[in-house]
Structure formats: structure tokens, C-alpha cells
Amino acid sequence: MAATIKYDEVEAGQEIPAVEYPVRRVNLVMYAGASGDFNPIHWNERFATSVGLPDVIAHGMFTMAEAGRFVTDWAGDPAAVVDYGVRFSSMVVVPDDENGATLVVSGVIEEKLEDKRVLVALTARSGDSRVLSKARAVVQLS
Amino acid sequence: MALNRDFLGRAYASSVPYEVSRVKIKEFAAAIGDTNPIYRDREAAVAAGHPDVVAPPTFPIIFSLSGAGEALSDPEFGLNFAMVVHGEQRFSYQRPIYAGDQLICTSTISEIRSVGRNEFLTVKSDITTVGGEQVCTTYNVIVERGGAA
Numbered sequence: 219m220a221a222t223i224k225y226d227e228v229e230a231g232q233e234i235p236a237v238e239y240p241v242r243r244v245n246l247v248m249y250a251g252a253s254g255d256f257n258p259i260h261w262n263e264r265f266a267t268s269v270g271l272p273d274v275i276a277h278g279m280f281t282m283a284e285a286g287r288f289v290t291d292w293a294g295d296p297a298a299v300v301d302y303g304v305r306f307s308s309m310v311v312v313p314d315d316e317n318g319a320t321l322v323v324s325g326v327i328e329e330k331l332e333d334k335r336v337l338v339a340l341t342a343r344s345g346d347s348r349v350l351s352k353a354r355a356v357v358q359l360s
Numbered sequence: 361m362a363l364n365r366d367f368l369g370r371a372y373a374s375s376v377p378y379e380v381s382r383v384k385i386k387e388f389a390a391a392i393g394d395t396n397p398i399y400r401d402r403e404a405a406v407a408a409g410h411p412d413v414v415a416p417p418t419f420p421i422i423f424s425l426s427g428a429g430e431a432l433s434d435p436e437f438g439l440n441f442a443m444v445v446h447g448e449q450r451f452s453y454q455r456p457i458y459a460g461d462q463l464i465c466t467s468t469i470s471e472i473r474s475v476g477r478n479e480f481l482t483v484k485s486d487i488t489t490v491g492g493e494q495v496c497t498t499y500n501v502i503v504e505r506g507g508a509a
Contacts, residue, residue: 252391283392303450
């Protein structure tokens with residue numbers, strides 16, 4: 219197992235280009251089934267609005283998974299992620315239309331660590347909202 | 361209602377091991393829209409140097425609160441689920457999770473603090489194999505809105 223990105227070829231401050239991830243209602247239904255989180259705020263508009271939400275919202279863990287995918291795709295090996303943490307700072311509202319919502323994830327290499335590891339700071343946005351904060355991954359490079 | 365601080369430090373182990381299957385990893389990867397063959401195809405995973413298909417980094421969310429579920433729903437604890445939101449989440453790996461792993465999850469109520477009107481609860485979960493090998497530590501911060509009011 220090995221990341222395709224080499225430690226010696228990256229620098230602190232280097233940006234990882236943004237990737238867009240579409241979020242449709244069907245993705246939330248699939249995530250509910252796969253994760254076992256069937257909270258109706260993630261699939262039932264009637265329930266979501268009854269508890270004061272603007273509409274159905276994505277699972278925070280779905281958003282975290284998409285930002286994780288951004289890191290594993292960049293690194294080239296899912297097993298290269300040795301530490302990954304986020305704070306959920308804003309909700310991702312997913313309307314029941316053709317477009318749903320769009321997550322835009324980008325990153326920057328914040329620090330080069332020992333043992334060929336790097337600390338990657340992630341930014342995840344939906345519309346004007348920053349939906350994750352303190353999002354950081356430690357990645358084992360080659 | 362404030363959370364019952366008597367629960368601080370209490371640990372709960374899952375009663376049966378969680379058996380990581382290729383099918384579940386594939387289902388989870390499909391749900392997050394990730395087409396990486398290392399999640400789906402054993403041969404591709406082996407060719408990349410892994411013993412079997414690898415679980416995505418956030419996969420342990422499926423079972424990492426299973427042990428603590430009993431405590432969190434205990435009326436004595438005082439957690440109102442209707443007011444709960446997920447505040448923070450972290451996974452710290454000692455090694456990757458692979459299909460075929462049999463995992464035991466021991467969850468500890470490691471911190472309870474009031475911030476303004478809200479209660480912040482941290483559940484730390486140590487995930488090991490049935491043989492005792494350390495695999496992953498997860499930290500789940502749950503926010504009970506209005507709980508400290």
C-alpha cells in the first residue's frame with residue numbers, strides 16, 4: 219500500500235484544487251441505508267420542516283465522507299489517511315429538484331510532518347456556507 | 361435538562377464483534393459515490409498491496425456508537441435526542457480496516473461540558489480486533505441544544 223503522491227514533491231502551502239460533489243436526495247437515502255442513520259430530517263421534508271429546518275439536510279457524516287473522498291483521491295490510496303477530523307459548522311440543505319446541492323471541497327497542505335506525513339486542511343462549502351470547520355487530515359505519503 | 365455527570369468515564373463495550381464484510385464496504389462506498397476499486401474489488405486491493413478491500417476512512421461511524429447507545433438512551437443520563445446535533449467527528453487510525461476484520465468497540469463517555477445553553481458530550485471509542493490489536497480510535501462530539509439552559 220502506498221500513496222501515489224510523494225512527500226518530497228509537495229510543499230507546505232501547496233493547494234489541492236477544488237472538486238465539486240453533487241448531493242441529491244437519492245444520495246441521502248443511500249447513505250441512510252448504508253450507515254444506518256435513518257433520522258427523518260435527512261429524507262423526509264414534511265418532518266424536517268416540522269422541526270424548523272428549511273428543507274431536508276444532508277447527514278453531517280455524508281459531507282465528511284465526501285471531503286474524505288477528496289483526500290483519498292488526491293493521495294491515491296484510501297489507507298493513506300491516518301487521522302481525519304472535522305467540526306460540522308453549517309448544514310447542507312438538499313432541495314428535491316434536479317440539482318439538489320453541490321459540495322465544493324478544496325485543500326491546502328498546511329504542514330509537512332515527520333515520517334513522510336502531511337497535515338491537509340480542508341474547506342467544504344455548499345452555496346455561501348462553509349459546512350465544515352477545523353477539517354484536517356493527516357496523510358501518509360510515499 | 362443538564363446531562364448526568366455521574367456517567368463521565370463510564371465505558372461500554374459492544375456485546376458482539378462487528379464483522380467487516382466486503383459487501384458492506386461496497387455498499388458504503390456506493391452510498392458516498394466513491395468508485396475507487398480498492399473499496400470494491402479484492403484483486404485491485406491486493407494489487408495495491410492490501411490484504412483485502414479497504415474500508416473508507418469514515419466507515420467506523422456504522423458501529424462506533426453501538427456500545428454507547430445503551431448509555432445515551434438511558435433516561436438517567438438525561439439526553440434529549442430530539443435536540444441532538446452532530447458537533448464534531450474524528451477518526452485516528454493505528455492501521456486501516458479491512459474486510460474480514462472482527463472488531464470490538466469500547467466507548468467511553470470522556471467529556472461533558474456546557475457551552476452557553478448547550479451541552480457538549482464527547483464519546484471516545486477504542487476499536488480493536490477480537491485478538492486485541494489496536495485499529496482505530498474515534499471521537500464523536502454530540503451537541504444537545506438547550507441542554508444546559
